[in-house]
Amino acid sequence: MDIAIINRSHHPLPSYATPLSAGMDLRANLDNPIVLAPMERRLVPTGLYIALPPGYEAQVRPRSGLALKHGIGLLNSPGTIDADYRGEVGVILVNLSAEPFTINDGDRIAQMVVAAHEHVAWRPVESLDETERGAGGFGHTGKE
Numbered sequence: 128m129d130i131a132i133i134n135r136s137h138h139p140l141p142s143y144a145t146p147l148s149a150g151m152d153l154r155a156n157l158d159n160p161i162v163l164a165p166m167e168r169r170l171v172p173t174g175l176y177i178a179l180p181p182g183y184e185a186q187v188r189p190r191s192g193l194a195l196k197h198g199i200g201l202l203n204s205p206g207t208i209d210a211d212y213r214g215e216v217g218v219i220l221v222n223l224s225a226e227p228f229t230i231n232d233g234d235r236i237a238q239m240v241v242a243a244h245e246h247v248a249w250r251p252v253e254s255l256d257e258t259e260r261g262a263g264g265f266g267h268t269g270k271e
Contacts, residue, residue, distance in 0.1 A: 136174025150238030198224030
């Protein structure tokens with residue numbers, strides 16, 4: 128799939144790290160390092176602007192290594208970039224650890240997955256079909 132992209136960063140375009148990767152790493156595009164204090168959140172710019180085709184979204188997801196090793200996550204995760212958005216791709220990082228964390232220019236801060244989606248047409252009804260689960264919610268299957 129061909130997607131139009133403007134790269135105003137001084138980093139390479141996002142790419143797949145391995146042949147079977149689903150996501151492409153996004154890099155911080157910074158003039159100066161950002162220090163995230165514990166429990167602080169910040170919108171980190173990437174310098175990227177994309178034009179997705181209709182029927183597609185880009186999902187911005189956390190990087191597992193940052194989460195496990197440093198307690199760095201993404202708020203609004205996965206973040207959705209709609210096909211009609213033309214602004215800069217930004218990443219909302221949060222420091223869930225007890226230590227400050229420094230983000231440097233070029234650091235891989237998130238991953239982006241491009242995925243197809245459907246639009247739905249609601250069909251109002253008076254009742255829904257029965258299933259074995261029914262209205263069972265969180266934890267309804269119990270422990271084994």
